[in-house]
Structures are given as structure tokens and as C-alpha cells.
Amino acid sequence: MNEALPDLKGITNYGLKHRINAGRVALSGQVGFFRKFFGQVKSEWKEDETRVTFSDFAISENIISDLQRMFPKDAFCSEESIALDEELELRNRYSWILDPIDGTNNYALGIPLCGISLALLYNGSPVYGFIYDFGRDVLIQGGVKNGVYDGKRSASVRRGPFDNQSMIGLHFPLSKNDVNRLQPLMEQAKVRSLGCCSLNLAYCAVGLLDGCVDFRVRIWDIAAAYTLLRSAGGEVHFLNNSPFPLESFRVSTTSVPFYAGSKEFCSYMQNSLKFDSSEG
Numbered sequence: 001m002n003e004a005l006p007d008l009k010g011i012t013n014y015g016l017k018h019r020i021n022a023g024r025v026a027l028s029g030q031v032g033f034f035r036k037f038f039g040q041v042k043s044e045w046k047e048d049e050t051r052v053t054f055s056d057f058a059i060s061e062n063i064i065s066d067l068q069r070m071f072p073k074d075a076f077c078s079e080e081s082i083a084l085d086e087e088l089e090l091r092n093r094y095s096w097i098l099d100p101i102d103g104t105n106n107y108a109l110g111i112p113l114c115g116i117s118l119a120l121l122y123n124g125s126p127v128y129g130f131i132y133d134f135g136r137d138v139l140i141q142g143g144v145k146n147g148v149y150d151g152k153r154s155a156s157v158r159r160g161p162f163d164n165q166s167m168i169g170l171h172f173p174l175s176k177n178d179v180n181r182l183q184p185l186m187e188q189a190k191v192r193s194l195g196c197c198s199l200n201l202a203y204c205a206v207g208l209l210d211g212c213v214d215f216r217v218r219i220w221d222i223a224a225a226y227t228l229l230r231s232a233g234g235e236v237h238f239l240n241n242s243p244f245p246l247e248s249f250r251v252s253t254t255s256v257p258f259y260a261g262s263k264e265f266c267s268y269m270q271n272s273l274k275f276d277s278s279e280g
Contacts (some may be wrong), residue, residue, distance in 0.1 A: 006210035039110025059100035104263030119223035124245025134243030169200035169212035201225030211261025
């Protein structure tokens with residue numbers, strides 16, 4: 001089911017705008033560091049078999065420190081800021097979810113499909129998102145009742161039929177069962193595998209892709225891009241229960257599989273491939 005946009009009742013314009021401006025400044029302040037170590041930094045593998053670099057930790061610490069000084073009552077969540085088995089209860093009105101480098105494999109190897117993802121949540125629901133797209137050197141940002149901007153360009157999802165000229169993003173590897181289910185989709189559309197989930201969703205939001213499917217994604221990968229896509233007129237359908245409103249943050253959390261994109265793409269997934277957002 002495509003969820004309704006979060007209710008902003010009780011939120012103050014000043015409180016939201018102040019945080020939006022602060023988030024933009026904090027993220028933008030790390031772009032130079034991100035560029036400096038792109039393809040140059042050593043990496044290692046974590047317990048959960050994902051790659052991590054020094055840059056992940058440094059960017060995470062810097063952004064959270066900048067925002068924490070301004071908003072000490074907010075909650076701050078990052079893949080790199082808490083232990084694997086630690087759980088952070090989100091009882092704060094405002095919270096932030098940061099992925100300091102989405103696409104760490106690409107970043108470490110010198111492939112420019114990567115970026116920084118930062119989401120602002122209100123009562124557990126994303127209301128504004130920032131994604132720095134390194135490959136295009138663009139900040140994609142936007143949120144509920146604020147529109148979406150691809151750099152300085154106002155952006156929205158693609159409109160029109162889903163056909164053999166449409167482009168989609170997929171995250172590999174896929175199980176044999178998932179390959180079989182998606183075979184008609186892969187035979188019809190032009191497929192791209194970016195290796196960066198936040199960019200898959202963000203590119204749907206700004207009209208570069210028609211849709212995307214991901215069975216392996218975690219909450220920090222999608223929080224910012226989720227609100228971008230929803231605010232740009234797109235749809236997000238979770239195959240299990242929706243993670244929002246988010247009540248707690250845990251690095252060892254399970255994946256949140258979904259399909260998302262334009263209304264036409266999501267209709268194709270439901271009607272032609274029989275995907276249901278409550279199939280769990």
C-alpha cells in the first residue's frame with residue numbers, strides 16, 4: 001500500500017525550517033572531505049559483511065556533532081554511530097537518520113555512484129531528505145509541502161506509460177525466486193544497477209528513473225530518499241510492514257524490501273507482476 005504523507009500537525013515552521021537549513025549546511029560541509037578520499041581510502045569488512053571506511057566514521061561523526069550542538073533534544077541515528085546490537089528508542093519529536101556513505105563499495109573502489117544521505121523525521125516519519133549525489137555533484141533535497149529540487153531545478157517523477165523505453169533500478173544479487181518473478185520486468189525495461197539504493201529512489205524522485213525494486217535495503221538507505229520520492233509525487237510500496245513511523249533504530253535490523261517509482265510503474269508491478277505491498 002502506498003502510504004499517505006505524514007501529518008505535520010503540531011510542527012512549527014521555524015522548527016522545521018531551522019533544521020532544514022542546518023541539515024543542508026552540515027551535509028554540504030562534508031562534501032570536500034567526501035571528494036578528497038574518494039577512491040583513496042582503505043576499507044574493511046564489518047560483522048554484517050558490509051564494507052566500511054574511515055570516511056564513513058568521520059563524516060558520520062562530523063555531521064552528527066554539528067547538528068547535535070544545535071538540536072541537543074533531537075535523536076541521531078547512523079549506521080556507524082552505534083554498536084551492532086544496540087537499540088536506540090526514538091521518543092524524540094525530531095530525529096535524524098544518516099548514511100554517511102551510501103554506496104561504500106563504489107566509493108572505496110573509485111566508482112562515482114555514491115553519496116551522503118540525511119533524513120529528518122518528525123514523530124518517526126520522514127519529512128525532509130538530503131542526498132548528495134557525488135557522480136553528478138548535485139544536492140537533491142526536498143520534503144513534505146516543500147517540493148523536491150535536483151540542485152536548483154524543481155523536480156518530480158516521470159509521467160507517461162511504462163513501456164520498453166522505461167528505465168528501472170535493481171539491486172543485485174537476487175535470489176533465483178526473485179529473478180523468476182522479475183524476469184518479465186527485466187525483459188521489458190532498461191535495467192540499471194547503481195549499487196546505491198538512495199540514488200535509485202532519488203533518481204525516481206527527480207525523473208531519471210521510472211521505478212526501482214530492492215529486497216536487501218536497510219532503513220538508513222531509504223529514509224531520506226523515501227520522503228523525496230513521496231514529495232515528488234511518486235509511490236513507495238513496502239512488501240512487508242512499513243517501517244514508518246520509526247519507533248527505534250538498530251543497525252542489525254532486518255531489510256525493508258519495496259518497489260517504488262511512478263504511478264505507472266507501480267501499477268505495472270501490481271497488475272502485471274502481481275506484487276502486493278502486504279505480501280510479507
